Amino acid sequence: MRAETAEREGSARRAVPAAAAPVLQVSNLSIRFAAQPADMIDDVSFAIGSGRTLCLVGESGCGKSVTSLAIMGLLPQRVAQIQGGTARFLGEDLLSMGRAALEAKRGNEIAMIFQEPMTSLNPVFTVGEQVAESVRRHRKYGRTEARERALEMFRRVRIPAPEKRLDEYPHQLSGGMRQRVMIAMALANDPVLLIADEPTTALDATIQAQILDLIRDLQAETGTALLLITHDFGVVAEIADDVAVMYAGHVVEHGPVEAIFNDPQHPYTLGLMGSMPALGGHTGRLMTIAGSVPPADAMPAGCRFSTRCPFVVEKCRSERPPTRLMPGGHGVACFRAPLELNVRAQPQ
Amino acid sequence: MMSDMIIETRDLIRHFKSGGGLFGKATTIHAVDRVTLSVRRGETFAIVGESGCGKSTLARLLLRLIEPTAGQVFYDGKELTAASPRELRALRGELQFIFQDPYSSLNPRMTVGALIAEPLQVHTQMKSEERKTAVRGLLRKVGLRPEHADRYPHEFSGGQRQRIGIARALASGPKLLIGDEPVSALDVSVQAQIINLVEDLKQEFGLTLIIIAHDLAVIRHMSDRVAVMYLGEVVELAETEALFSRPLHPYTQALLQAIPAPAPGAARGRQVLAGDIPSPAAPPDGCRFHTRCQHATELCGRMKPPLGDAGEGRSVACHYWREITPPPLDTLTASTRSNSAQQRFELYRRYTKTPRDQGSDAVTHNNAAPAGGI
Numbered sequence: 001m002r003a004e005t006a007e008r009e010g011s012a013r014r015a016v017p018a019a020a021a022p023v024l025q026v027s028n029l030s031i032r033f034a035a036q037p038a039d040m041i042d043d044v045s046f047a048i049g050s051g052r053t054l055c056l057v058g059e060s061g062c063g064k065s066v067t068s069l070a071i072m073g074l075l076p077q078r079v080a081q082i083q084g085g086t087a088r089f090l091g092e093d094l095l096s097m098g099r100a101a102l103e104a105k106r107g108n109e110i111a112m113i114f115q116e117p118m119t120s121l122n123p124v125f126t127v128g129e130q131v132a133e134s135v136r137r138h139r140k141y142g143r144t145e146a147r148e149r150a151l152e153m154f155r156r157v158r159i160p161a162p163e164k165r166l167d168e169y170p171h172q173l174s175g176g177m178r179q180r181v182m183i184a185m186a187l188a189n190d191p192v193l194l195i196a197d198e199p200t201t202a203l204d205a206t207i208q209a210q211i212l213d214l215i216r217d218l219q220a221e222t223g224t225a226l227l228l229i230t231h232d233f234g235v236v237a238e239i240a241d242d243v244a245v246m247y248a249g250h251v252v253e254h255g256p257v258e259a260i261f262n263d264p265q266h267p268y269t270l271g272l273m274g275s276m277p278a279l280g281g282h283t284g285r286l287m288t289i290a291g292s293v294p295p296a297d298a299m300p301a302g303c304r305f306s307t308r309c310p311f312v313v314e315k316c317r318s319e320r321p322p323t324r325l326m327p328g329g330h331g332v333a334c335f336r337a338p339l340e341l342n343v344r345a346q347p348q
Numbered sequence: 349m350m351s352d353m354i355i356e357t358r359d360l361i362r363h364f365k366s367g368g369g370l371f372g373k374a375t376t377i378h379a380v381d382r383v384t385l386s387v388r389r390g391e392t393f394a395i396v397g398e399s400g401c402g403k404s405t406l407a408r409l410l411l412r413l414i415e416p417t418a419g420q421v422f423y424d425g426k427e428l429t430a431a432s433p434r435e436l437r438a439l440r441g442e443l444q445f446i447f448q449d450p451y452s453s454l455n456p457r458m459t460v461g462a463l464i465a466e467p468l469q470v471h472t473q474m475k476s477e478e479r480k481t482a483v484r485g486l487l488r489k490v491g492l493r494p495e496h497a498d499r500y501p502h503e504f505s506g507g508q509r510q511r512i513g514i515a516r517a518l519a520s521g522p523k524l525l526i527g528d529e530p531v532s533a534l535d536v537s538v539q540a541q542i543i544n545l546v547e548d549l550k551q552e553f554g555l556t557l558i559i560i561a562h563d564l565a566v567i568r569h570m571s572d573r574v575a576v577m578y579l580g581e582v583v584e585l586a587e588t589e590a591l592f593s594r595p596l597h598p599y600t601q602a603l604l605q606a607i608p609a610p611a612p613g614a615a616r617g618r619q620v621l622a623g624d625i626p627s628p629a630a631p632p633d634g635c636r637f638h639t640r641c642q643h644a645t646e647l648c649g650r651m652k653p654p655l656g657d658a659g660e661g662r663s664v665a666c667h668y669w670r671e672i673t674p675p676p677l678d679t680l681t682a683s684t685r686s687n688s689a690q691q692r693f694e695l696y697r698r699y700t701k702t703p704r705d706q707g708s709d710a711v712t713h714n715n716a717a718p719a720g721g722i
Contacts (some may be wrong), residue, residue, distance in 0.1 A: 270692055285547075
């Protein structure tokens, strides 16, 4: 293996303008789990344009993965009921679509990458066969053609010695290589929308950097819209055009990535960023968020963050804060924003 | 006589045999190879590296939780690797370990009180009543409540379980705490609580900390000195700020450049390390990093560079560290936060100030307490 370094593409992705109509438009999505007194996903809305990347950020249990599974129609209906809302993909509502129609889109126009590639790859087939299979599932390709497409995809995701790798089994590949195979499979049918759920969380730092670069480069080539789910603001800073911060099933703040980083408004966003050693400073105490996410049976009627918010007032507990739009497409669901104007300088 | 060094290792080696069953030949995994380092009393020493670099094996060797293949470990001048089982048992109380996943290290059939009392029983002469008082005190110290003693581990959140693991480690009155990825399984906001807690306790009990982690931001925040490992070897050792501002080894440089940017746009134009880590079963000859190093020459493939003195108390194992210019680490530049955003962070800090961050991610969550004030 020869040492080489890949130069970054730069900001090519920003050159792709957002199309007038979004690729995916999720509106007022609410989902309730069976026998739960409160909605797991609460009135979630966001949109992604062609060639754009939206990051859904939040901690475990905030509903970011459930949202993406709902869009893909992968939530078991007996357990999770959709209470309302739509998820329009190129104008068509995915949530009310029949099973066959959805299956024709899944893995084809809409593709998905998961966190742990080992559990999404079948251990008894070669990785080449698995990529070829996903091509043949949606295209009238012969075996040879499909294998050729798989090889082409392996080259595009920069797998070294691709001809040899095609005939290997998942366990023979490293974590980074497996994730490349998953990306090859996801992109093999030229999807319009790619959903990636924590695609780099299980990877080492240097491998994570490789995969993020790869996703960004491929996106610039193909113009695929990307919905990326992560808990890591570092990943967000690297890849997002737009960000939606989720807390307890609700989008508390959303906007262009620069606005979220340079001008965060929601107390939860502040707490989360201040908790990160990379953003919270190299010395001194880290900021923390007191308490924990309330369980469904104790979900407050008002703002869902009100039980942990340092700036809570009576209104927050009883009333839902609507998402208010700030300049630059930046939306915040908080009665007290902007804090520097509405909050006393010293706590009482 | 007290030496400045609490832990020292000399040419520590640990190889694992793998395979050699029905299928195929046995291979030797070079998990830790000739590691010589010393940890100062009272400092926070970090060992950093990617998966498979041998950092967890090294941590276990330091406390002799596993036996070395060769080499020595000294604790307070005594050779730990030559201690008898009885001597070792007597020292165990002073040397404690915090695990990554506290849940798998806590017996699910014991109450939290019994779990914390166990080390007191082994390492102290306390009577049953004294132990109960001590357990309550320890629970408070780690930000839990005394009444939590009667509960079982499954009733607690991940962050609280880590607090229980820390209370258990503190029970025997340790001088040295080793944390193997102590916060990496936790959510960001909980991670911050545990980091603050560990730093407070270190101060309060005058502990020496050794932190094993892959997250460089956590390392930078917590540690005084850092050892960087690659394929079983220490390739660079330096004071934390020196390492982060001017990394000398090409691997350290690559690692720092791979840190996700703290602000959008900051990571453009960086160099990304290509390729995968070679298998520790067949480490490359010469410098183990030469297969991925952009500065490698023929010499690097032939001759292993020793971990040599690089001045200012740093060491580096590279033939060419003097010639290589450290890359601009623009990923580490200050953020571009607006003034109003800075005011908001300041307000948040002011409004959440508590004497000690409470473990209030409690099962019994108190809706009336707005900010950690349990």
